Amino acid sequence: MPSLNSGRAAPSRSKNLSEGYAAVFATVFIWCTPSLFQFYLNRYYDPFSQNFYRYSVGCLAILPLTIYRFRKSGPRFDLSVIGACLVPAVPNVVHQVTQTISLFYMGPGVYAIFTRSSVIITALLALIFFPEERWIIRQWQFQAGTLLGLLGAVGVFWFQPGWHAGHVPFSGLAIAFTATTCWALYGVFVKRPSARLGTIRSFGVISFLTSALLFPLTLVFGKIGTPLYVGAHVNGILVISAVTCISMAHVLYYVAIREIGVALSQTLQLLSPVGALALGYYADGALVYAGRVGTGWSAALATSLYGELDKIKAAKPALRKAEVLAVSNRLASLSKPPVGIPKGIDPNRVRAQRSR
Secondary structure, three states: OHHHHHHHHHHHHHHHHHHHHHHHHHHHHHOOOHHHHHHHHOOOOOHHHHHHHHHHHHHHHHHHHHHHHHHHOOOOOOHHHHHHHHHHHHHHHHHHHHHHHHOOOOOHHHHHHHHHHHHHHHHHHHHHHOHHHHHHHOOHHHHHHHHHHHHHHHHHHHOOOOOOOOOOOHHHHHHHHHHHHHHHHHHHHOHHHHHHHOHHHHHHHHHHHHHHHHHHHHHHHOOOOHHHOOOHHHHHHHHHHHHHHHHHHHHHHHHHHHHHOHHHHHHHHHHHHHHHHHHHHHHHHOOOOHHHOOOOOOHHHHHHHHHHHHHOOOOOOOOOHHHHHHHHHHHHHHHOOOOOOOOOOOHHHHHHHHOO
16 A cells, blocks of 8 residues: 555656746746846836836736635635735845846846845755755855856956956945845745745735835836836836736746755756846847846947937048148157267257158
8 A cells, every 4th residue: 555655656756847847947937038028128217217117017917816816715815814915025036136236237148147145145045944945055066066156157257358457346246245135035935935925825915015115116226117217118118028027037046946946956057147138139129249148238328328428420521631641740750769869969950851
């Protein structure tokens, strides 16, 4: 009889693992795009209003399913549920705001790679809070992959153009590190509520709390009326990013955490920066060199600079050709090493000959 039970449990466990891996690879695919969406929306939305409206739309998208699940079965919606979901909601709010602000200092490709250094923080937290995941963290494959991921994040910044020139200031790195740490805390703290409530119910409550916490921040530090002043296409992009990158991706991420654990789910996210850099090729509907995705340089910025320079374009050259040649010859003569004038020779005559 025990053999029959173990035989039935094995396919069930295999099915759960398959669901977990399918969910995590789906999030890897979807989370190639958030930094690109936010990088684009930063031109129209401040960090607080952008995150408030993205999470509000994500909450509204999942709300009907959340209400249906609470009414159908499972735990009732009460203060204990709110308390359990508030714990991961707080670091999630900090993460959402700081990751958007960090994109003012660096491009989406660089941020997507840098934030994956959260794997080591997640692994350490999982080692403390979840004994059932310690066997994964002890494997040399996990440790080697984590180390390579961290070296990659450091290498991106080391070879990033402008790193030594100060184009990525220390304040930008500090903000990005804060976002990374809070993302690791969010992944760890969300495991218990999602196991207790289910993926849809837990995300429905967490997204509501996140939106509620972002609302006063937006009133004080942001511009709550931004959607009224931007174009419909901008708001459309915000809605698409909210439904895909927040509603769909977070529910799938909860499934992955439940089935294969926090540490492994976070480690596999190291694949998403590759997609973020590849998608950079098709930014603004045109072929873009991937190397400049991480620098923040874009076709829109080049067009803007060209427009500013075109306004001050002169109809005619300020100097005639003869004047330009005279100045060029004079500068060339100044660059030559000085030669002393022998005694008994008129200095003015020598200077006149040299200036010819």
